[in-house]
Amino acid sequence: MIDPAIAMHDLDDGGWAVLTRWAAQRDRTPPDELHVLHESGRVLSAVLSSSGPLAELPVLGPDLEVTARALRDEYAVQRVVIVDADGLTPVLAAEAAHGTRHTTQPELLAALQAAFWSSPGVVSDSPPPPPGQWPVLFRRLAHLGDGSITLVTDSIRLVGRVRGGRLVEVTTMHHTPGDVVLALHLTDPELAELMHAPDVAAALLARPELAEHT
Amino acid sequence: MSPDPGASRRVGFDARGLLLDGVHVPWLSAECHTWRLDPDDWPRILDTLVELGFTAVSAYVPWSRYEQADGSFDFATGSLDIARFARLAHDRGLVMTARIGPNAGAELEDSGWPRRVLDDPRCQALRPDGRPYLLPTSVHHATMPSFGSRQTLHEIGRWYDAVAEVLAPLQWPDGPIVAVHVDNEMGYHFQHHAFAMDYHPDTLAQWNAAHPGVPAPRGWHGEDEDARVEWVRFREVHLRESLRTLARMQRETGFDRVLQVHNDYPRLTTPIGTGALERSGAVDIAAGDVYATRMGGRYVRDYARHLDASTTMAYLAEAGVGWLTLPWLLPMEVVPADFEHTLWRALSGGVRAINVFMAVARDRWYGAPVDATGRRNEPLATIVQRALALMKELDWSSLRREPKVLLLENRDDQRRFASRAVRGDLVPPFRQVLPIDPRLFEGHDPQRQAADAWERSARAALDTEGVDVDHASTDCLPLDLSRYETILLPNIGGVSPEVRQALQDSGALVVAGPVGLGFGVAADDVSQLIPVPRWRREDPALDLCALSSERREVLVAHNASGDAIEAKVDTGGAMLIGRWREETVSDGIVRLEPYGVQVYEVVRP
Numbered sequence: 101m102i103d104p105a106i107a108m109h110d111l112d113d114g115g116w117a118v119l120t121r122w123a124a125q126r127d128r129t130p131p132d133e134l135h136v137l138h139e140s141g142r143v144l145s146a147v148l149s150s151s152g153p154l155a156e157l158p159v160l161g162p163d164l165e166v167t168a169r170a171l172r173d174e175y176a177v178q179r180v181v182i183v184d185a186d187g188l189t190p191v192l193a194a195e196a197a198h199g200t201r202h203t204t205q206p207e208l209l210a211a212l213q214a215a216f217w218s219s220p221g222v223v224s225d226s227p228p229p230p231p232g233q234w235p236v237l238f239r240r241l242a243h244l245g246d247g248s249i250t251l252v253t254d255s256i257r258l259v260g261r262v263r264g265g266r267l268v269e270v271t272t273m274h275h276t277p278g279d280v281v282l283a284l285h286l287t288d289p290e291l292a293e294l295m296h297a298p299d300v301a302a303a304l305l306a307r308p309e310l311a312e313h314t
Numbered sequence: 315m316s317p318d319p320g321a322s323r324r325v326g327f328d329a330r331g332l333l334l335d336g337v338h339v340p341w342l343s344a345e346c347h348t349w350r351l352d353p354d355d356w357p358r359i360l361d362t363l364v365e366l367g368f369t370a371v372s373a374y375v376p377w378s379r380y381e382q383a384d385g386s387f388d389f390a391t392g393s394l395d396i397a398r399f400a401r402l403a404h405d406r407g408l409v410m411t412a413r414i415g416p417n418a419g420a421e422l423e424d425s426g427w428p429r430r431v432l433d434d435p436r437c438q439a440l441r442p443d444g445r446p447y448l449l450p451t452s453v454h455h456a457t458m459p460s461f462g463s464r465q466t467l468h469e470i471g472r473w474y475d476a477v478a479e480v481l482a483p484l485q486w487p488d489g490p491i492v493a494v495h496v497d498n499e500m501g502y503h504f505q506h507h508a509f510a511m512d513y514h515p516d517t518l519a520q521w522n523a524a525h526p527g528v529p530a531p532r533g534w535h536g537e538d539e540d541a542r543v544e545w546v547r548f549r550e551v552h553l554r555e556s557l558r559t560l561a562r563m564q565r566e567t568g569f570d571r572v573l574q575v576h577n578d579y580p581r582l583t584t585p586i587g588t589g590a591l592e593r594s595g596a597v598d599i600a601a602g603d604v605y606a607t608r609m610g611g612r613y614v615r616d617y618a619r620h621l622d623a624s625t626t627m628a629y630l631a632e633a634g635v636g637w638l639t640l641p642w643l644l645p646m647e648v649v650p651a652d653f654e655h656t657l658w659r660a661l662s663g664g665v666r667a668i669n670v671f672m673a674v675a676r677d678r679w680y681g682a683p684v685d686a687t688g689r690r691n692e693p694l695a696t697i698v699q700r701a702l703a704l705m706k707e708l709d710w711s712s713l714r715r716e717p718k719v720l721l722l723e724n725r726d727d728q729r730r731f732a733s734r735a736v737r738g739d740l741v742p743p744f745r746q747v748l749p750i751d752p753r754l755f756e757g758h759d760p761q762r763q764a765a766d767a768w769e770r771s772a773r774a775a776l777d778t779e780g781v782d783v784d785h786a787s788t789d790c791l792p793l794d795l796s797r798y799e800t801i802l803l804p805n806i807g808g809v810s811p812e813v814r815q816a817l818q819d820s821g822a823l824v825v826a827g828p829v830g831l832g833f834g835v836a837a838d839d840v841s842q843l844i845p846v847p848r849w850r851r852e853d854p855a856l857d858l859c860a861l862s863s864e865r866r867e868v869l870v871a872h873n874a875s876g877d878a879i880e881a882k883v884d885t886g887g888a889m890l891i892g893r894w895r896e897e898t899v900s901d902g903i904v905r906l907e908p909y910g911v912q913v914y915e916v917v918r919p
Contacts, residue, residue: 106678107677108678113681120647123641144757
């Protein structure tokens with residue numbers, strides 16, 4: 101997990117720019133989805149992720165799963181998510197439980213996402229995406245013990261330091277540290293592909309460098 | 315605020331920039347986060363900033379870093395000795411802006427607030443259902459404070475007292491400090507949803523005092539639209555009055571000889587009103603922040619035009635160079651060419667003073683021109699040095715745009731659109747928080763879509779024709795409307811009688827759409843109704859902006875595309891002398907690399 105006091109310093113501008121290019125590409129291409137917000141069947145708004153708010157609101161039938169399937173066909177999107185605003189109690193409960201100073205940001209966000217998809221107010225077609233493997237990845241990293249994680253590609257040389265299962269520092273690697281617990285050597289295209297994977301954590305876990313630590 | 319700060323104080327400003335004892339000083343500032351640096355490196359860092367041509371430094375003084383666990387303050391130890399930094403800057407002839415908050419942001423996990431304040435229920439901003447508003451900060455999350463809360467103000471007062479004791483004696487001319495910031499980006503903690511907050515009892519008491527017998531709208535169904543619109547207006551006023559209160563508190567603690575500045579992030583709709591804030595007198599200078607890549611150059615230009623038309627002296631309090639290192643939250647790839655492109659975009663849009671953020675590298679940031687020990691980071695350092703030198707050489711702050719077109723943001727319509735937002739109890743602070751599109755919470759409003767479409771079409775027509783245009787809000791009309799030939803206004807029907815009258819009296823051709831005003835012209839296509847630009851060119855990707863003073867004429871050229879440009883420009887026989895890159899254009903053919911930029915001095919026969 102990312103420590104709230106993480107230090108990120110002395111980063112090579114060019115290498116970090118390459119890394120953020122891939123992150124930004126991922127960020128700017130959300131899945132093609134239709135989202136509908138309603139209160140007990142009364143539609144409040146509908147947004148296509150690709151083009152924005154719909155001028156004409158869809159009508160919801162009595163069976164929301166059937167409606168979601170029909171809307172998915174009608175709008176030719178990957179997923180339709182129908183949200184009953186009054187049925188998001190688990191999200192509010194998760195925020196109250198995890199929005200404390202003792203929880204890391206990734207833990208909070210993961211808890212909110214999980215609570216959303218498990219909420220009785222949410223109907224989705226296709227089914228919700230599987231939960232991200234970030235908790236598994238961080239458990240795996242924690243299992244490696246305290247030390248340094250290195251990432252070397254054609255453009256990037258980074259070292260991250262893990263203490264107590266938390267990432268506490270990221271900086272440019274000027275020389276290989278003596279306490280490496282995990283070394284990732286990739287080409288730039290390999291890293292780009294990894295960052296564009298549906299679940300980056302799962303893609304990382306599938307790397308042989310991490311698999312051998314199972 | 316003084317009605318004429320340029321005349322009544324030793325530190326003042328006017329349309330051309332900073333005034334010290336009545337003498338103009340270029341305000342070219344460098345952001346430097348002292349507490350994140352080794353204090354032994356401060357002298358070298360400041361020397362390098364001087365070498366690059368900066369005339370000023372700007373430094374956050376984050377409350378959370380100076381307040382100790384026992385509630386005392388440490389302004390003396392190592393990197394916390396901000397007075398020493400100020401004296402070092404003063405020794406080198408630099409002036410300084412002290413950003414004393416209370417909010418800092420600055421990629422701090424607590425946004426610069428002491429945790430004990432954030433965790434105090436008496437201080438927390440509240441959702442309409444009474445829950446505290448939880449904001450993911452850069453690397454953590456926090457329940458953010460209410461500026462209506464008397465307890466929050468009490469705590470801020472204690473902080474201002476402490477920081478003033480150290481820094482107020484260093485106000486110019488006794489020290490370098492010429493400005494203090496009154497908070498940072500106070501915009502309901504990045505949340506524009508009208509009903510997301512603030513339902514703190516003390517804020518509600520302000521509403522109740524102004525609207526007796528009217529329950530504060532909470533974004534539920536069945537609420538009266540007039541009351542909802544009034545709530546949106548109240549939130550705008552609440553922001554301004556909160557800043558006025560903080561500014562008064564700063565003056566009372568001793569910061570009474572310097573300019574008071576507020577900086578907003580670049581948003582032009584409710585609740586933000588940069589021009590209206592400055593005109594209200596709550597602060598001296600309402601400034602803006604902007605971060606963009608070269609692909610977003612036109613957005614930077616448009617924002618600068620808004621500042622230029624709406625404020626006395628367009629000041630970019632954060633002219634972004636580099637970006638924060640948070641690829642999991644707000645990833646942006648920036649390279650040196652981005653700063654080169656966007657800086658000149660801002661300057662050609664009318665910006666006259668800048669604070670380069672970040673000028674000095676630090677934790678959680680990449681792409682600064684000076685590293686954390688004071689060494690030049692090339693090629694950025696040279697780009698910055700050349701830009702600052704050229705600004706001084708061309709006496710940049712004396713140059714003026716002369717746009718003949720004004721594009722207005724219709725604040726009345728915007729308020730009505732904002733009042734239709736739904737479920738402020740649920741709207742997430744950032745889209746990364748929940749896997750649904752936050753626009754769902756803006757409500758269903760086909761009129762808004764029509765108005766937005768009209769405005770997009772008008773902007774596209776202006777860009778295609780190559781017309782320079784001022785931007786402003788109906789909330790803060792430019793003082794002299796008679797200088798415009800054409801005024802464009804997206805309108806669904808919400809224009810106030812005062813604004814209608816001002817537009818009618820302006821003498822300009824008023825073009826409104828998609829719904830007209832009953833006078834002027836109602837048009838779907840504005841391309842035939844805008845004046846022919848002074849500098850015509852054959853390639854719409856070539857953006858030209860003319861600025862002039864009594865002594866010189868300058869033409870800034872930007873390539874808005876990713877393809878190289880070779881385009882004919884109607885120069886009227888003038889010769890163009892390249893000042894950013896060496897070249898002479900005598901045949902009217904302008905050549906630019908992808909997203910390239912050139913600054914020409916115009917020489918007429």
